[in-house]
Amino acid sequence: MTADRGVSDAGRLSGIVPEPGVRKPDPLLVLDQVTRTFGGLVAVRVEHLEMQRGAITALIGPNGAGKTTLFNVISGFDRADGGSWSFDGQPLTGSPAHRVARRGLVRTFQLTRTPARLTVMENMLLAAPGQRGERTLPALLRPLWRGQERDFERRADELLDRFRLAPLRDDHAGTLSGGQRKLLELARALMARPVMIMLDEPMAGVNPALTQSLLGHITQLRDEGLTVCFVEHDMDVVMGISDWVAVMADGRLVAEGPPHTIGKNAAVVDAYLGKRHDEPGTATEEEE
Numbered sequence: 001m002t003a004d005r006g007v008s009d010a011g012r013l014s015g016i017v018p019e020p021g022v023r024k025p026d027p028l029l030v031l032d033q034v035t036r037t038f039g040g041l042v043a044v045r046v047e048h049l050e051m052q053r054g055a056i057t058a059l060i061g062p063n064g065a066g067k068t069t070l071f072n073v074i075s076g077f078d079r080a081d082g083g084s085w086s087f088d089g090q091p092l093t094g095s096p097a098h099r100v101a102r103r104g105l106v107r108t109f110q111l112t113r114t115p116a117r118l119t120v121m122e123n124m125l126l127a128a129p130g131q132r133g134e135r136t137l138p139a140l141l142r143p144l145w146r147g148q149e150r151d152f153e154r155r156a157d158e159l160l161d162r163f164r165l166a167p168l169r170d171d172h173a174g175t176l177s178g179g180q181r182k183l184l185e186l187a188r189a190l191m192a193r194p195v196m197i198m199l200d201e202p203m204a205g206v207n208p209a210l211t212q213s214l215l216g217h218i219t220q221l222r223d224e225g226l227t228v229c230f231v232e233h234d235m236d237v238v239m240g241i242s243d244w245v246a247v248m249a250d251g252r253l254v255a256e257g258p259p260h261t262i263g264k265n266a267a268v269v270d271a272y273l274g275k276r277h278d279e280p281g282t283a284t285e286e287e288e
């Protein structure tokens with residue numbers, strides 16, 4: 001996980017034509033003709049989308065654009081009706097969540113999934129890869145398993161230190177603030193040493209101070225070589241940390257480009273204004 005390659009992976013996006021479906025110099029995740037329908041509703045219909053390795057890609061769009069559904073499909077928490085996608089050059093289409101995670105693609109959820117009655121450390125260990133335990137492991141191998149447990153605990157402690165959650169190690173997750181839970185969710189996602197993380201609204205419900213801290217952590221992870229895709233409604237956050245922005249509306253990819261180009265893009269303006277004209281705006285839209 002190092003970005004020490006002369007020009008960073010994210011930097012290699014400069015000069016790419018900002019148009020939907022454009023090819024990237026070193027794509028890690030590639031989607032083709034991905035569709036997901038619910039009854040008669042087409043929630044996702046993405047013709048082609050590439051996410052650059054080592055970059056932070058923001059996935060934005062009005063409410064109901066299909067962002068979470070796309071996350072669910074790719075990460076194996078939902079099924080697609082059609083299409084294919086690959087990760088690091090190998091097919092990933094239709095892989096269930098545990099296999100997707102094993103391949104190095106881990107996602108977080110809009111609403112955190114940190115079991116409240118478990119301690120922070122227990123939450124971390126629950127996210128360890130493999131989840132090998134005494135039930136599944138023959139008694140003879142138990143010493144090996146204990147060794148693995150110690151490795152996981154060491155990894156968990158490193159991450160809790162990194163995210164300044166170490167003092168809360170033995171507290172129940174339920175006692176954490178919304179922002180601390182988001183940090184824990186991020187730390188949990190990193191237990192498996194992923195190649196890419198997909199974060200669904202990582203800043204939602206986080207106070208401004210912790211938002212800054214989370215943003216710093218995400219850019220630092222990118223600088224270490226991690227590929228990041230995140231869904232976000234807060235445009236300051238999107239403009240602040242993303243290397244590239246992909247915009248969805250009505251299930252389709254309607255625009256993509258560097259953050260500074262997106263606000264001026266007619267398709268993006270249409271997507272948001274259309275939404276605003278059709279129905280009462282959301283709090284986020286009204287703030288813009």
Ligand SMILES: Nc1ncnc2c1ncn2[C@@H]1O[C@H](COP(=O)(O)OP(=O)(O)OP(=O)(O)O)[C@@H](O)[C@H]1O
Nearest residue numbers: 038041042043061062063064065066067068069070
């Ligand atoms: N399980 C489901 N059953 C039926 N319709 C669904 C389901 N999940 C999503 N949808 C619909 O699919 C469309 C896309 O929803 P999705 O949640 O992916 O949008 P989004 O861009 O993530 O929105 P938001 O920003 O509000 O989270 C919406 O019209 C939504 O109502």
